[in-house]
Amino acid sequence: MAAGLPVDKFQLDNQIGMLARNLETFANQALQLKQYLDATPDADLEAPPFEYEPGDVALIKSAATDMATVANVYKGLVDHTPASDLGVFSRRLMGLYLGG
Numbered sequence: 269m270a271a272g273l274p275v276d277k278f279q280l281d282n283q284i285g286m287l288a289r290n291l292e293t294f295a296n297q298a299l300q301l302k303q304y305l306d307a308t309p310d311a312d313l314e315a316p317p318f319e320y321e322p323g324d325v326a327l328i329k330s331a332a333t334d335m336a337t338v339a340n341v342y343k344g345l346v347d348h349t350p351a352s353d354l355g356v357f358s359r360r361l362m363g364l365y366l367g368g
Contacts, residue, residue: 295339302336305329331357 273279305328312318313325320328334354340346348354359365 291342294335295342298332298335298339302332305332327357327360331361334358 310322310325310329313320313328314322334357337346337348338354341348
């Protein structure tokens with residue numbers, strides 16, 4: 269037996285099922301957030317209770333646009349050509365990230 273956690277049918281089924289569920293949840297939430305931000309004027313996000321700086325509003329809205337594009341591609345609603353990195357803005361919002 270190799271060192272480390274064993275991989276078996278249960279673990280593989282659990283992992284793929286969780287990833288599929290997380291992807292579906294992400295897609296739905298990303299589209300809902302984009303809808304909210306599209307309906308919210310920048311000035312509202314710059315005023316209380318948010319008080320974002322204009323550059324931060326632009327970053328948030330750009331990240332939401334990219335995430336919604338990923339969601340729409342996943343749902344088969346749009347093509348995405350040519351390929352581009354749709355994580356540029358969202359990675360700037362992640363803070364400390366120790367994942368791969």
